[in-house]
Amino acid sequence: MPELATASDGAQVLEKNGAIGAAIEKLTGLFKDRCSTSMALREQHGHTTTWLKNQPPDAVVFAETTEEVAEAVKICAAHKVPVIAFGTGSSLEGHVNAPFGGVSIDLSRMNNILEVNAQDLDCRVEAGVTRKQLNSFIRDTGLFFPIDPGADASIGGMAATRASGTNAVRYGTMKDAVLGLTVVTADGRIIKTGGRAKKSSAGYDLTRLFVGSEGTLGIITELTLRLNGQPEAISGGVCPFPDVASACNAVITTIQMGLPVARIELLDEVQVRGCNIYSKLDLPETPTLFLEFHGSEAGVQEQSETFSAIAEEFGGGPFKWATAAEDRTKLWAARHDAYWAGKSLKPEASIMVTDVCVPISRLADCVAATAEDIRNEGFLAPIVGHVGDGNFHVQILVNLDDPEEKQRTEDFVGRLALRAIAMGGTCTGEHGVGQGKQKYMAKEHGEALDVMRAVKQVLDPHNLMNPGKILPQS
Incomplete structure (x- = not known):
């Protein structure tokens, strides 16, 4: 990212003088009081439920329509200012941090359920709709939306991280539930992918390209979702x-x-x-x-x-x-x-949460080896997981002010990730890569990582869409 340089304190700053200021001035003119530089609000939008350092954006914009998201992105693109999409902030791997500064676009006010087609078992929603809100709205239709990560996450954020949940073993994950998207690209274009048809052979599957891209290729603003009938x-x-x-x-x-x-x-x-x-x-x-x-x-x-x-x-x-x-x-x-519940076991501690997923035949081996590793380290670390699809989580209760304990914990997380990959699994089954899992991407994907970088370069040549996530620096 040529417009960025590293400051002596390790923070990232814009090298181009006044770029962020000029962008914020234009955004303020367009959004008025819906553009804020309040430190408290900025820190809230850099905060994630994670052990990673809070890296706040320079400003927060509250968008209310897809067109407003597009206008905000165009302004940021013109000034080469990074853009980070924000839903509810429930991510676990630093997805909404702003390591290079920039503008956080908060989609929480885009929370309209646009249409429900009960006969076709589908619906269309804005990205800020939460899973509980959607299920409450459609309850009387006899349908439900089955993807249920622990938090009441936004649907847009769930798609961006390819979320899963307790129902995944029967109903699949977000990649199975999303039929189509409206996305704002890095240059401010509004594109639509997929549609309401249950299958299509027309062209590249751009829907699944954006599902799981963690805001690094574009900002999801609307989603067409597959619904399921409530069981008898x-x-x-x-x-x-x-x-x-x-x-x-x-x-x-x-x-x-x-x-x-x-x-x-x-x-x-x-x-x-x-x-x-x-x-x-x-x-x-x-x-x-x-x-x-x-x-x-x-x-x-x-x-x-x-x-x-x-x-x-x-x-x-x-x-x-x-x-x-x-x-x-x-x-x-x-x-x-x-x-x-895990935190209640040691309220004064911080929680370092991690997850992996392995083929179902290796589940017992991986969980047992991980439990033994926990005992050997003397950690207080509950294990919980959606084991029907081979995915489990470890919550390590750790004193982050103790450098030695923090390092031992990070080493443990690394061993777990590499153990899962060696068993034919993945370093993350549903939390996503964000900042925290970048170091394992080369081991898991090999040469395919260069293909991912090529896709990123084509869709976001100036590396403005949620930079510093998924792809480790080459």
């Missing part, structure tokens, strides 16, 4: 196991048998203890699977019984059903609050 019956519950390996082996068998489980989540004994404290549960403090089955009344009963037999084979059980809606809601609320 839902059953679920919890099943304890003697150790994480047994729980993982039960998951592997469940998936390999083709049992259509909707959700299957692992909580190790440390995470269960945190959930008992934070969410007022009374579960045995042992590795536990949370499960949910969707289908007909007879179907979910048969699935539950089949899983009970699988669990017994691996020393698990008893499987306790939670058929009442309020009981299931309490369980899944506890699962979604796992981050805060």
Whole structure:
């Protein structure tokens, strides 16, 4: 990025004198009080739920339409000023930090649900709509949107990071749910990708290029989404196991048998203890699977019984059903609050959160090796994961003011990432790369990383769209 230079304190500053000031002046003229340089607001838009340093932008613009996003991007492009899209700020790998300064474009006011086509099982929403808002809006149609990361994230941010969640094992991830996009490109053009047709053979699949691009290729402003019918019956519950390996082996068998489980989540004994404290549960403090089955009344009963037999084979059980809606809601609320439950185990500590994903056949090996690594390091680090698709998370409670402890934690995260890659997996199953996982991209992708750089160069030749993310410096 030729317009940027490194200051002596390690911060990044604009080399071109007055560029950011001139851009902010024009943005203020266009957006009035919706363009702010307040330090508190800037720090809020640099903040992420992560251990990475807060790197605030120089200004924050609150856009309300796709056309306003395009105008803001054009102004920034004319002055070679970086642009960072902001949804709800719930990312975990520094995605919304501004390491080179620039302008944060906040999309939270773009929260309109534009159309719902119940007969076609699809809808069109603005990027600032959150998953809970969407599901509340469509509840009476008999449909639901199944992608559910723990936070009430914005739909645009979920697409940008290719989010997943507890339902992924049955309903897929954001790459499966997004049919089409409206995107503002680096030069301020407004383009549309995909559409409402369930499949197409017409041209390159630009939709999936932008899904998971973390704002580095363009800013997603509208999305056309695939919806699902609400199941006739839902059953679920919890099943304890003697150790994480047994729980993982039960998951592997469940998936390999083709049992259509909707959700299957692992909580190790440390995470269960945190959930008992934070969410007022009374579960045995042992590795536990949370499960949910969707289908007909007879179907979910048969699935539950089949899983009970699988669990017994691996020393698990008893499987306790939670058929009442309020009981299931309490369980899944506890699962979604796992981050805060983990923190409750050591409130004075910071949390370094990481995730990996491996082929389902290697899940038990990877989780068991990771648990042993945690014990050897003496960490307090709950394990929790969407293990039905081989994805799990580790939350290391760490004193970031202790350089030695911080370094040991970073080394552990590195070993975990490389372990997953060596098993045919990935350094991140759903959190995304951001700043935190860049160092593993070459190991995971090899020569393909140069192809990614080439795509970035064509679509964003001045490296203005969320620079410093995904692609490590070559």
